[in-house]
Amino acid sequence: MKSTNPRIIKESFALFEGREEDISGYFYGRLFAENPRLRALFPPAMDHQRDRFFHAIRKIVWSIDSPGTLSTFLSRLGRDHRRFGVTREHYDAMGRALLATLRKFGGDAWTAEMECAWRHAYATAATMMADAAEESSLPPWWTGEVIEHELRRPDIATLTVRPGSSLPYRAGQYVTVQTARWPWAWRPYSVANAPRPDGLLRFHVRALPAGWVGGTLVRHTRIGDTLLLGHAAGTMTLDLDSDRPILCVAGGTGLAPLKALVEEAVEKNLRRDIHLLVGARTAADLYDLPDLRALEERTPWLRVVPVVSEDPSSDGMHGLVPDVLDRFPDWSRHDAYVAGPPEMIQRTVTVLDELGVPADHIHYDRIDR
Numbered sequence: 001m002k003s004t005n006p007r008i009i010k011e012s013f014a015l016f017e018g019r020e021e022d023i024s025g026y027f028y029g030r031l032f033a034e035n036p037r038l039r040a041l042f043p044p045a046m047d048h049q050r051d052r053f054f055h056a057i058r059k060i061v062w063s064i065d066s067p068g069t070l071s072t073f074l075s076r077l078g079r080d081h082r083r084f085g086v087t088r089e090h091y092d093a094m095g096r097a098l099l100a101t102l103r104k105f106g107g108d109a110w111t112a113e114m115e116c117a118w119r120h121a122y123a124t125a126a127t128m129m130a131d132a133a134e135e136s137s138l139p140p141w142w143t144g145e146v147i148e149h150e151l152r153r154p155d156i157a158t159l160t161v162r163p164g165s166s167l168p169y170r171a172g173q174y175v176t177v178q179t180a181r182w183p184w185a186w187r188p189y190s191v192a193n194a195p196r197p198d199g200l201l202r203f204h205v206r207a208l209p210a211g212w213v214g215g216t217l218v219r220h221t222r223i224g225d226t227l228l229l230g231h232a233a234g235t236m237t238l239d240l241d242s243d244r245p246i247l248c249v250a251g252g253t254g255l256a257p258l259k260a261l262v263e264e265a266v267e268k269n270l271r272r273d274i275h276l277l278v279g280a281r282t283a284a285d286l287y288d289l290p291d292l293r294a295l296e297e298r299t300p301w302l303r304v305v306p307v308v309s310e311d312p313s314s315d316g317m318h319g320l321v322p323d324v325l326d327r328f329p330d331w332s333r334h335d336a337y338v339a340g341p342p343e344m345i346q347r348t349v350t351v352l353d354e355l356g357v358p359a360d361h362i363h364y365d366r367i368d369r
């Protein structure tokens with residue numbers, strides 16, 4: 001964004017931090033009031049969408065002076081928005097609503113200089129998104145047929161899905177999934193296997209109490225059902241230039257992307273020592289252990305370590321998975337990959353930092369669910 005003023009954008013963004021909910025609510029309220037037809041493009045419940053909106057704005061602001069990062073992010077966002085049916089004209093309406101929102105929440109501190117910087121930044125971002133969407137040779141979404149559905153726990157299922165045509169992704173990435181039961185509700189799930197010649201995708205899904213898509217996938221999905229799948233995203237992929245040993249730390253179904261990474265390392269025969277720590281509440285919640293043990297059996301340089309947090313009578317290691325890391329000799333030379341609940345990721349990153357793992361050797365994605 002050449003002639004956008006990054007300093008003004010970053011400084012003025014401080015006016016809005018901490019008021020995410022009100023700002024996103026006002027933005028969408030205003031957008032739909034002025035453009036009622038746009039409402040149909042979005043899900044009935046807007047909570048996740050509102051979070052995503054602010055997250056996207058924050059990410060744009062933070063990377064506004066890193067053209068490479070920004071263009072990768074905006075291009076992906078633009079391609080991805082095709083699944084909502086968003087076209088070039090819609091960006092103008094969104095831009096008007098965004099500026100009106102910033103003006104309102106900026107209050108007396110909002111200046112003409114800020115207005116000009118944001119107007120320019122938005123126009124550039126919208127052009128990048130719309131161009132990327134139009135230039136993409138990939139479809140806006142894929143259909144996928146469920147060919148296996150296995151209930152591993154009352155609230156956890158593994159699914160295998162066959163996309164209608166090849167869906168490109170790298171091990172460790174996630175795709176968004178929509179079920180016929182909840183049109184427009186897209187929820188991200190990591191692909192739990194490395195890319196395969198037959199293109200099949202496996203998912204690990206937990207049904208959460210208020211989770212529409214997860215509940216449907218676990219309890220109301222059968223073989224032969226059709227799902228919609230969005231583009232792959234996420235940066236937690238294997239660093240293939242590194243020869244360091246690998247530490248994977250999984251919490252619950254956060255195992256999915258890590259299993260894909262381990263599979264990729266095994267398929268490529270990387271022969272870098274891998275420790276896979278699998279955190280679960282109870283021994284029964286270790287829903288994928290037999291598969292992991294089979295993989296371990298075939299792979300002399302892979303060690304799978306179950307860690308149970310709420311079941312002191314079970315065999316093996318006990319504790320929250322980040323809290324057992326200091327019971328091992330030394331992780332400081334490892335590349336670390338972390339996935340699970342957000343608090344678990346945060347704690348694991350802190351502990352790894354304390355144990356001397358350099359920040360740029362710790363990989364994780366913050367997925368907006």
Ligand SMILES: NC(=O)C1=CN([C@@H]2O[C@H](COP(=O)(O)OP(=O)(O)OC[C@H]3O[C@@H](n4cnc5c(N)ncnc54)[C@H](O)[C@@H]3O)[C@@H](O)[C@H]2O)C=CC1
Binds near residue numbers: 281344
């Ligand atoms: N299904 C998927 O494809 C993916 C799911 N995820 C995320 O992984 C999470 C999985 O959740 P559940 O299976 O319900 O896990 P869970 O809540 O049952 O926790 C599993 C283990 O994670 C650790 N843990 C949990 N909370 C912790 C905390 N506050 N501090 C430290 N350690 C903690 C503990 O070792 C615990 O035994 C969800 O947040 C999901 O969004 C992440 C990536 C992919």
